[in-house]
Amino acid sequence: MRLLEVDDLHVTVAGQQILTGLSLSIDAGEVHAIMGPNGSGKSTLANVLAGHPGYEITSGSIRYKDIQLEDLKVEERAHLGLFLAFQYPVEIPGVSNMEFMKAALDAQAKARNEEPMSAIEFMKAARSAAQQLDLNPDFLKRGVNEGFSGGEKKRNEILQLLLLQPTLAVLDETDSGLDIDAIQTVSAGINRFRNADNGVLLITHYQRLLDYIVPDVVHVLANGRIIRSGDKSLAVTLEEKGYTWLSAS
């Protein structure tokens, strides 16, 4: 089943053209990796998919589960199972992680006309997800990202991924700033999330992450569009030869 179909997408930020005709399709059960040099538009793609108000689509289209995504509000996209793990998760002081995640789950359940999870079920699920990511249960009581280390913030994003169980997860440089042990923990979390019905879009700078999360397709993004796609070996070649190899060819 087709989850995501991006067609000839052009996007500007503050008047500046960032994406210049990006096309991409992801089917259920697939993991796609997007690599590319700094400033190529990787984070722009992630933010546009989630509906960040600072980005303007000038032409092209995004279809998600056969729904035109551009017309939907940020939270409506979330209700349809679209999830973004942030590159720089912001702090919300005084709002506990637990309170935040319960509010998110409740809002999504309500939008889908489902029964909200009971407080007890939620506690169990949250504790178990925290344990899988090597996080102390006290972590759940702290303010959202408040005073978290860089690694804790990234793990907290994956914690939310595991709790919310979205259909399409866009992970924006989740590996950056993580040490080797943390990358393994986080990768294990993402692999646990993967199944035949959902999809993952991994945005990363480094081939290293792809040793742990094996992608079905690797895309190279440069100057706002995808210039090459291939299997996992493309990432390995890139690591050896650098992006200049592609732009030169």
Place this chain on the structure above:
Amino acid sequence: MSNRFVENLVEREYDAGFVTDIESETLPPGLDESVVRFISAKKNEPEWLTDWRLEAYRGWQAMTAPKWAHVHFPPIDFTAISYFSAPKSLADGPSSLDEVDPELLRTYEKLGIPLHEQEFLAGVVKGADSPATSSEPSSRPNVAVDAIFDSVSIGTTFKDKLAEAGVVFCPISEAVQTHPELVRKYLGSVVPRKDNFYAALNSAVYSDGSFVYIPPGVRCPMELSTYFRINAQNTGQFERTLIIAEAGSYVSYLEGCTAPMRDENQLHAAVVELIALDDAEIKYSTVQNWYPGDKNGKGGIYNFVTKRGACIGVRSKISWTQVETGSAITWKYPSVILRGDYSVGEFYSVALTNNYQQADTGTKMIHLGKHTRSTIIAKGISAGKSNSTYRGLVRTSPTAIGARNYTQCDSLLIGSNCGAHTFPYIESKNASAIIEHEATTSKLSDEQLFLCQQRGIDPEKAVGMIVNGFCKEVFRQLPMEFAVEAGKLLEVSLEGAVG
């Protein structure tokens, strides 16, 4: 990143803005000695009190309105205000709530104020500890209410039950008749009648208010609450509250306030005096929701209030908690005079301003006794084109050996057309005193909102959650039943703060 989401501020809904259509006896506008005498006679006051009022009035005439606050408004014409208004049906004083005009009772019903003793505060359905997860109604303790409508008290509930404990809770006009010695001893003892311009005006013309007396060693068996409602047009409201906690006693008191939506500004100049004797504790909480004016800054209440507590006794404690969401202009500094050794003063405040509201609020902690301690936690939230100011004084006198103060002021800005200001004054005359001050200013960012929305939470709910998180330390201090209500009030006050 542009703050496109949070800049688009629109009108907030004020759901207490209705007018009660009731026949009132209202004095013509203007103030002179005959008005003061009229009010005093209306209340059947003894001569000493009439003289006390007249003395205050003469003092007030010689004073000018203070201008130092960080608020802006045209000069008030004190001759255009009526200084007394009472519903006619109360002229002879109803002996029970059954005799009160049903129209009045409906007013309080609409506001969710329980004037029947079997009822509880409406709108309070959850425990405050986990509002996000609990949906079970918690057992709600009874609250005794004194309801003040314009210038008079229309009824006080649970009087009998309180009397069993020896607690006196009644309109101050009644206390003047039933407990004249207490009123005479303490009235003006904390806020002298010529303390400041608005306190002097209040002393001259105050019409009613609540009186509380907790006998020695008594823990007041329920929350006490006064509910203020301004209804009549062009009238000022000047109420006077006096709370006396004898040695070893405890009381928790809450005041709430609303007013109809009117185009012209109305003056509210109250005085509250608290007296705590040895080992006594008074917890005074305010949820202030006066009409703030419309989105263009038209109308609204001028809330110029003097609130002060005196910790007279050793180890006594006075704690102010306020949640200020209303009024066009708020100007108040609930203070504590720490006279008794080892006495404790606390001030927890959330002041939220939206549209064109202005708030200049804070506290004074005056350390006189040895080893006195004070804590100040002030949270200011500004949205729209509003301005929120914290102004606080911490003074330690030469006698205040080992005094301690901790002050924390945090400001949260929503949008980019509002302002937050902090004016902390510290006067330390004692080398052994320790005074700490911390301040932060932050902005509710598009990125915080985006994170919440990305997780499926709509923007209104997200702003409410972020603001509630910011205020958590203060809400924790409110009586449990009111903490949730305060959180909701903030959410309502911010309605439309994001587009």
